[in-house]
Amino acid sequence: MIEKIKPSKSEKIIFLFVLILGLFSITSFVLLKNKCLFVKNYDPNKINFKNPNNIAILNVECGNVIIELYPEISPNGVERFKTLIKSYAYDDVAFHRVIKDKLVQAGDVEFGKKGNIDYGKIGTGKSGLGTIKSEVDKDFNYTKGSVGLARSLKYDTEDSQFFIILQDEPLYEGEYTPIGKVIFGLEALKKIKHLNKSEYVLRPDFINTLRLFN
Numbered sequence: 001m002i003e004k005i006k007p008s009k010s011e012k013i014i015f016l017f018v019l020i021l022g023l024f025s026i027t028s029f030v031l032l033k034n035k036c037l038f039v040k041n042y043d044p045n046k047i048n049f050k051n052p053n054n055i056a057i058l059n060v061e062c063g064n065v066i067i068e069l070y071p072e073i074s075p076n077g078v079e080r081f082k083t084l085i086k087s088y089a090y091d092d093v094a095f096h097r098v099i100k101d102k103l104v105q106a107g108d109v110e111f112g113k114k115g116n117i118d119y120g121k122i123g124t125g126k127s128g129l130g131t132i133k134s135e136v137d138k139d140f141n142y143t144k145g146s147v148g149l150a151r152s153l154k155y156d157t158e159d160s161q162f163f164i165i166l167q168d169e170p171l172y173e174g175e176y177t178p179i180g181k182v183i184f185g186l187e188a189l190k191k192i193k194h195l196n197k198s199e200y201v202l203r204p205d206f207i208n209t210l211r212l213f214n
Contacts, residue, residue, distance in 0.1 A: 035191050036062035042184040044213055054078075055213035056085060056180070060095075061205055062188035065164075067147055069180040074135040077149050077158060077177040082212060084109065084127060084160055090210035096122045097163075098194040098201050105150055106207055107161035114206050123200070127160035134158060135177045142172040145182035164189055 041063030049055050051068075058065040071078040084090060090107060092114040097105035110125025111118040134155040142148070142165060150161035158177055165172070166189060182189070193205045 036188070039063055039187050039191060040185075041188075042066055047184065049213065052214045053212075054180075056081070057209075057211050057213060058185075059208040059210070060188050060192065061208070062191045063185055065185035065188050066183055067180045068183050070140075070178065073138050073140055074149075074177050074179050076132050077135050077179045080129065080132055080158070080160075081149075081162065081179050083129070085210050085212055088209075089127065089160065090207050093207050094122065094201075094204040095192050095206065096201060096204055097199050098192055098204070099199055100194045100196075101166050101190065103163055103165050103169075104189050104192050105161060105163040107150070109160050117204075119202070123161070125160070129159070131157050131159050136174050140173060140178040142169045142176075142178065143181075144168055145186050146172075146178060147180040147182065148172065148176040148178050151176065166190060 039062040044055065044057050044064060044066055047066070049068075054069040054071060056067040056069060058067060069078045069081065084107075089109045093106055093109055094112040094114070094117060095104050095106045096108060096112050096117075097103070106112070108122050108125040109127050111121040111123070112125060134151065134157075136155075140146075144165060144167050146169070147162060147164050149158040150163050151157045162179065163176075164182060166186070193201055193203075195201055
């Protein structure tokens, strides 16, 4: 008859430690693998908007980003944004410029399309609709979640590119055309891929779709 050997107290402690360590490693791997795990995905159909005609739904990897547009502040800028949305121009376009916890920028519809990115030119592409004049005269506070049109160093060069700020940026006031503000889903933008040593992202994340609510 084989005699059963009972594990000692120290052996039990070591076994328990190894088990806990293994569970911790598996859990950490799952959390790191799924960057969207704790990001809430908002369903726009379950939200009662005051002005549904001025709502845009930006869908990214971690869910929906719901933007309220302000045509009363920047009528030309919002009209350009809506025109490009209606033509599905923003679908599969890269977030080519990302500064962690500060800003995400996308909208280069010429050089930023998935599968056809030109890293040498991204950020300089045009929509084919021409540039529009800057609308910076009306009061607008660039608080966290504000959406603005990007431009070159000169005014009146806005086209298709836009940015969303992830923190308050009072220095942007009077400098960039504001077109709206994120009202739900800002956390999803904080998960957009960034690099530590450069604002411009190699193998970037992309817009899935950008649609008007109505």
